[in-house]
Amino acid sequence: GFVCERCKEGKAVLKRPGDGSKVCKECFFRLFEDEIHQTILSSSMFSPGDHVAVAVSGGKDSTVLAEVMTTLNERHQYQLKLHLLSIDEGITGYRDDSLETVKRNRHHYRLPLKILSYQELYGWTMDAIVAQVGKKSNCTFCGVFRRQALDRGATLVGADKIVTGHNGDDIAETVLLNILRGDAPRLLRCTLATTGAE
Numbered sequence: 365g366f367v368c369e370r371c372k373e374g375k376a377v378l379k380r381p382g383d384g385s386k387v388c389k390e391c392f393f394r395l396f397e398d399e400i401h402q403t404i405l406s407s408s409m410f411s412p413g414d415h416v417a418v419a420v421s422g423g424k425d426s427t428v429l430a431e432v433m434t435t436l437n438e439r440h441q442y443q444l445k446l447h448l449l450s451i452d453e454g455i456t457g458y459r460d461d462s463l464e465t466v467k468r469n470r471h472h473y474r475l476p477l478k479i480l481s482y483q484e485l486y487g488w489t490m491d492a493i494v495a496q497v498g499k500k501s502n503c504t505f506c507g508v509f510r511r512q513a514l515d516r517g518a519t520l521v522g523a524d525k526i527v528t529g530h531n532g533d534d535i536a537e538t539v540l541l542n543i544l545r546g547d548a549p550r551l552l553r554c555t556l557a558t559t560g561a562e
Contacts, residue, residue: 370395381532401436407557410525412443417523419514420448420469422462427469429529434473447521448473451513452481453506454489480517482509 366376366386374388380395387395404410418433420426430448437444450466452459463479470477483489486509494502518526542551553559 397432397436397439400432401440403557404436404442409558410442410444413445414442414525415445415447415521415523417447417449417514417518417521417526418475419526419528420450420466422450422459422465422469425529425531425534427465429527430469430473430475433527434475446473446475447523448475448477449514449517449521449523449526450477450479451510451517452479452483453510454482454491455506456491476521478517478521480513480520482513485513485516 368374368376368388368391369385370387370391374390376386377389378392379386380392410416416433418426418430420430433444433446436442437446448466448470450463452463466477466479469475481489490502490506490509493505497505514526514528539551
């Protein structure tokens with residue numbers, strides 16, 4: 365096996381896609397966190413005292429986001445007030461297990477958690493919408509409703525900003541969809557680290 369190219373001690377367990385370096389698990393985590401920290405600094409993402417809603421679904425991306433935000437907030441003294449925010453769309457059998465993960469994350473990271481449901485916000489569940497309009501385009505409806513629910517949830521918990529976790533496949537899909545749609549303005553915005561007005 366290969367020795368980690370960064371620490372020269374650990375066993376290299378993966379090759380980083382960005383630069384091709386072979387690194388151990390510990391160095392991978394640290395490099396990943398350092399890259400996120402640099403993005404936060406270079407984009408002036410936060411100011412001390414910001415109240416940040418961490419959008420969590422219970423999936424891998426948002427669980428990593430909660431971990432990294434908690435770790436970096438402590439390590440670099442961002443002085444952020446973090447609040448987990450989760451949306452229950454009301455889809456039978458879809459969100460139940462992941463909401464349990466979100467509740468475990470609340471205890472693990474010792475952060476407050478707000479779970480908002482479509483039923484609470486809109487007076488109906490996604491299951492009820494699908495029963496009315498059918499399955500065609502229901503993912504589009506749900507995505508729009510979820511984004512609005514996150515915005516409303518952030519307001520309810522007093523957050524100034526919302527952070528969401530996305531992986532490379534998510535970004536690639538968004539870029540391709542915007543190319544296929546010929547949506548140049550959205551294509552220019554879709555890979556930015558920050559969106560929305562200040």
